[in-house]
Each structure stands twice: as structure tokens, then as C-alpha cells.
Amino acid sequence: MFEKVLIANRGEIALRIIRALKELEVSSVAVYSTADRKARYVQEADEAICIGGPQPASSYLNMENIISAAVLTGAQAIHPGYGFLSESAEFAQLCVECNLKFIGPDPKTISLMGDKANARQTMQQNKIPVIPGSNGFVEDLTEIQTIAQEVGLPVMLKAAAGGGGKGIRKVTEFDQLAPALAAAQKEAQISFGDQRMYLEKVVSPAKHIEVQVIADQFHQVVAFPERDCSLQRKQQKVLEESPCALLTPAERQQLQKLAVQAMKAINYENAGTLEFLMDQQHNFYFMEMNTRIQVEHPITEEVSGVDLIKEQIRVAAGEKLAFKQSEITVHGAAIEARINAEDPAHGFRPQAGLVRKMNLPGGLGIRIESGIVAGDQVSPFYDSMIIKIIAHADQRPVAIRRLENALQEFEVDDLVTNQRFLAELLEQPEVQKGTYLTTYIDQKFGAQFEREQEAKEEQTHED
Template sequence: MFSKILIANRGEIAVRIIRACRELGIRTVAVYSQADKEAMHAELADEAVCIGPAKASDSYLNAQQILSAAILTKAEAIHPGFGFLSENSQFAEMCEACNIKFIGPKSATIDAMGNKIHARQLMQKAKVPVIPGSDGAISTVEEALTIADKIGYPVMLKAAAGGGGKGIRKVLTKEELAPAFQSAQQEAKAAFGNDEMYLEKIIYPARHIEVQILGDQYGNVLHFGERDCSLQRNNQKVLEESPSVVISKEKREALGQTAVRAAKAVNYQNAGTIEFLMDLEGSFYFMEMNTRIQVEHPVTEMVTGVDLVKKQIEIAAGEILTLKQEDIQLKGHAIECRINAENPAFNFAPSPGKINNLLLPSGGMGLRVDSAMYSGYTIPPYYDSMIAKIIVHGENRFEALMKMQRALSELVTDGVITNAEFQMDLISNPYVIAGDYDTAFLQEKFLPNWKPEG
């Protein structure tokens, strides 16, 4: 086992990893930007190293600075968390070259699954169902028009190197395709340095279902059930739950086996997520693989009782997965609400600032808050607006829903506007309570009728 790990991230995920390391008896090194000098993760770690100015490209995305910090502090491994460098194959390769363990899959695996076009082709070979669409990259509007005419509208344009909802455009008609292609391509080039695009048939309406997997270096791969991430705004997840109300026991087993087959096809090691879209008939299609820990991993931890971050570290240290598939049983129901420093009444505009008074919900069974906030903390304007995750677990879905309502009602972030009220209204919506929603629900049905208080 490692004696010291550097966490190449910030915010709640950095705090989450530091706590897991502490429970494993591992010393930690935090890296922080100048804007995060007083951040909780920098205070909690055993050591902290400043890696640059506030701008992410000069700090949390600066691979050389992070590796220098690891070498300086004699860290044996780096945990990238999610976002930033977590799915950067070049960074993983640099870690390998410096004899520092990257807590994640091999760089070649990240490369293989990071390019969505290549991933589609690999999944087709592994007999994993994929969404009908282009077989390879498309670089011109003319190619896109030809393929769209063949598979039929509506279609979705996606960046080959995409992620985080960027480089994606929904195209309903032939007339919309050219301007959508050009804007998506430009956005992809700016965000990922790669303007390759591909095109897929839109599965609509659909459920966004993802399966958590773990793989070790000895060829063992396990799945941990599914998460329903269908409540989204602008292709960004807002609320997640496990298990999904639309997945039967038999369907869960089929999905799990498909996810395991997909992971084995690329010799996957460490934590990963296979994302699917499921149509109204219950057919599911591979969408993409996230080669890292997910924001929503706590809901899986709540229903399985398995600490996924600790498992990541153990796998990276060369330990074998001693769990068997039959050991993994989903118990009860879990829900996660993402709390963002944003103002839903003003088109979800970011709302950074100082938290004058903070009260996090606590007490009672089955309640967990992952956060890096504290009273007096100033949320910087340079990074993602997510400041906390509230996760609840109940014996059944209704209990979990009621527990989440109670938790949201207790949250106080005086001085900073958050989306907590919006989340409360969403979790209280009759359709959400009934589990009757899909990927279009929040954007097309809930938001047009939502009225913020005041």
C-alpha cells in the first residue's frame, strides 16, 4: 500500500479523497492554486503545495507543476479525482514515466475510450449495442448531411473528444444542421483542442442510465448496479439516483453484464462508468465510458456499502478485488442533489462569494454531505460552481425522497445564492416523485413552469 498520495484536484472531491486516505492510514499532499490558499482541502491534507495562479490552466491543469509537487513531496501516487486531468492520457503517461502511480486506468485505455468515435468502434467489436450513427469522424457539413439523411432526424452532433456537455448540439431538422455543426465544432476545438465530430440518432425520449464498474490488474471486473442520471439541464446532470425505477432485476443483470463485457474489451483497470441511453421499449445503447470516478459515485456507495475511492486506491496499489459479483447487492434507495453556487432565477448564473454563515444538514441515518465549504469561506469565481453534494439513503425510494426534502430544508449558505430551492422544488415535483421523467423532462417540462420564490 502507498504511504503518501498527492491529490491533483480541489473542492469536495479532494476532501473526499483525503478522508479516504486518512482512513487507510495514508498521508496526503494537496495541491492548490493561489485562489485556493484557504480552501478546505489544502487545510486537511498533511502537506500542501501551491502550484500556480488562480486560472485552472496555470494550476490544476498544469501537469508539470503537479508532477513536480509529487516528486518534491515524495508522493508515490496521484489521485486525479474528476475533471481537470482525470481523463488526460498524456498526464497518466507522464506519471508512469516518473514512476508515480496514476490512480486510474492505463493511459492507453484512457486514449481508447476518451475518443468517442474510437470507443464506439471498440464497443461494436465487443458486441455492445451502440446508438445508430456515423462509423467514424465527420469533418464537413456535407458528410453530416449525408449521414443524417440516412438515419433520419432528429440527430445529435457530438465532439469526438467531448465531455462535460461541451461540443454537443441537438439537430431537429436539415436546415439546423449546418449552423449547429459549425458552432459545435468551434466549441470542441476551443474546449478540447480537437474539432473531430460524429453524429448519432437521437434516442428520444430516453433514460440516461450508467453502470459503475471496478476492474483490477488481474482481469477481474465487477459491476455495482446502475444510476439514473436522466434529470439534466443543458446536458449537465442535476440529480442522480440508484437504483433506477425503470430497471427490473433482469434488466439490471443484462446491463451489468454488458458493462463488464465493455470494460473487459479494453482490459479496464480501476473505477469507470459505462453510460447508456435506454429507449421506451427498454432497449439500451452504449453512449460513452468515463474513465474516472464520477461526481455521483456516492449514490452507488450508499446502496452497495462499498467505498469506491478506497477500492480505487487498493486496485492501484496492486491489490486483487476480493469481492465477488454475488456479494454486490443493492439495498434500499439513494439520491444525490448537486448543490451549486448559482442563481436559478437568473438563468443559473454563477454566484461566487463569501459564505457568512453555513449550516449543513446533519443528523439521522442515511444522510451524507460531501462538501469543502465552511463558514467564512469565499467561493472563488474561477472553477466549477458545484460546492456540495447532498446524498441520502432510505429503505425505499419514498423514504429517500422525504429524507432529501428534509436535508434541503436545513441547508443554510448565508451570503451565497445556491440552487437548493430549485432542487427542493424538483424533488417535490409529482412526476419526479412518481419516477416519471426522462432526459427532456427538466428542460422542456419542469423549467418552463418553474417559478422561483420572490
């Protein structure tokens, strides 16, 4: 086992990793920007070192400063968390060159699966069903038009290096292809420095189902019960649950077998997530892979009883997985809500400011993940998530009720959040039954959001 690990991240996930390291009796090193100097995770770490200014490019994306901090403090490994450099093959390679263990897959695997078009081709080659579309990158508008005619509209143009809903455009008419391509390429170039695109047919209506996997250095791969991430707004997840209410045990087993097959084909190591679309006939189509831990990993931990962060660290240290696929079963149901400092009535515009007071919910089956306490600032420089509330119970309806109660109990002063919207979402019959699809939020709440925004704009004008 490592003696010291540096966490190349901030906030809630950094604190989560620090706690896992404490349980493993491993020293932790936090890195922080000048904006995070007083952050909770900085206080909890055994050591902390400033790596730059508040802008991510100056700090949490500054590879040289992070590596220097690891070398200076004598860390043997780096855990990247999620976001920032967690899926950077360049950073993982830099860790290798500096004799630091990157807690994640090797650089070649990150590069292969991080490129969405290459990942798609790799899955096709290994008999994993993919969404109909291009075989690799699309070079120009003519090729895009030809493929779109073959698979049929609507189609989705996607950035090869995409993530977070950026570099994606849905096209429903052929005359939209040219402007959609130009817009998606421009956004992809700005966000990722890579404007290569690929094309997929839109599988809709559908469920967005993902499978958490973990693999050790001895080629043992385990797939966990699926997560249903279909409640989305502009390709951003809002609520996640595990397992999916509509899957049968046989379908779950089929999906897990596909995930294990895919991971063994690429000799994957450490934690990752395969994302699928499930159509109305319950056919699964591979979309992409995240080569890191994800925001919603706690719901998998709750239904499986496995601490994924500790397993990541153990695997990276060269240990074998302590469990087999046959030992992974579904224990009840878990659902997670992400409370963000954002204004639903203004297009979910991110908010920033001081958290003057915050009351956290509690009770049986409630788990809280947060890197913020009263007195902290929600910074405009980073993600606006304040807290994750995870509810777990033996039965799905009970888990939902526990989350509803927790959302009512949670209080935060002087910040606009999506708390009321999440509570309203949980009350919807489709959510209660688990029949919601990826289009649900836009279809159900789109007009309401527009009305609220118009009302606020009118009020502002009157004032």
C-alpha cells in the first residue's frame, strides 16, 4: 500500500478521497488554489500545498504544479477524482514519467476510450452493440449528409473529445446539418482543443443506463448493478438511481456481461463507467466510457456495499480485488440528488456567494457528500454543486420518500439553488414509477422554465 497520496482535485470529491485514505491509514496531500485556501478538504488533509490562482488553468489544470507538489511532498501516487485532469492521458503519462502512480487506467487506455469515436470503433470490433452511425470520424459535410441519409434523422453530432454535454448538436432537418456542424466544432475546439466529430442516430425515447466497472492488474473485472441516469437537463444529469426500476435480473446480467467483455478486450485497469442507451425494446447500445470515478458513484456503493474509492487505491497499489462478480448483488435501491447553486428560472444559471447558514438532513438511510460548510464561499470559478444527498432503502419507494424528506430538511441561506425543482421532480408519477426517459425533464418542465424566466425578466424590467 502507498504511504502518501496526493489528490489532484478539490471540494467534495477531494474530501471523499481523503476520508478513504484515512481508513486505509495512508497520508493525504491536498492541493488548492488561492480561492480554496480555507476549504474544508484543505483542513482535513494531512498536508496541503497551494498550486496557483483561482482560474482552473492556473491551478487544478496546471500539470507541472501538481506534479511538483507531489514530488515536493514525497507522494507516491496521485488520485485525480473526477473532472479536471481525471481523463487526461497527457497527465497520466506525466505521472508515469515522474515515477508517480496515477490512480486510474494507463495513459494509452485513457487516450483510446477518451476519444469517443475511437471508443466506438473499439466496441464495434469487440462485438459490443453501438448506436448506428459513423465508423470513426466524419471528415466533412458531404460525408455527414451521406451517413445521416443512411441511418435516418434525427442524428446527433458529437465531439470526439467531448464531455459534459459540450460539442454536441441534435439535428432533425437536413438543412440544419451545416450550421450544427460549424457550431459543434467551434464549441469542441474551445472546450477541448479538438474539433473532430462523429455522428450517431438519435435513439429516442430511451433510458440512459451506465455500468460501473473495476478491474485489477490481474485481469479480474467486476461489473456493478446499473445506474439509471435518464433524468437529464441539456445532457447534464440531475438525479441518478440504482438499480434501474425497469430492468429484469436477466437484463442486468446481460448488461454486466457486456461491460466485462468490453473491459477485458482492452485490458482495462482500475475504475470506469460504460454508458449505454436502452431503447423501448430493452436493447442496449454503447455510447461512451468515462475512465474515472463519477459524481454518482455513491449510489453504487450503497447498493453493492463496496467502497469504490478504497478499491481504486488498492488496485493501483497492486492488490487483487477482494470480491468476485458472483458476490456482487443488489441490496435495495439508492437515489442521489445533486443540489447546485443555480437558478432554474433563469436557465439554471450558476450562482455564487457566501453560504451563511446550512442545515444538513439526517436520518436512516441518508448519506451526505459535500465539501462545503457554513461560512464557505461558492466560487464562480468552479462547479456549482453544493451537496449530494443519497438515500438508500430496502425498497425503491422508501428510498424516494427518504430523499423527499431530506430535500425538505435541507436548508441553505442566501443562495438560489435547484432544491425546489428537485423536490418537484421527485413528486412526478413517471419518476415515482421509474418510467422516465432522457427527454422527460425537457418535455415536462421546458415550458415552465420559459414562463418563469419570462416572469423574472418582466419583474426586473419593472423594477
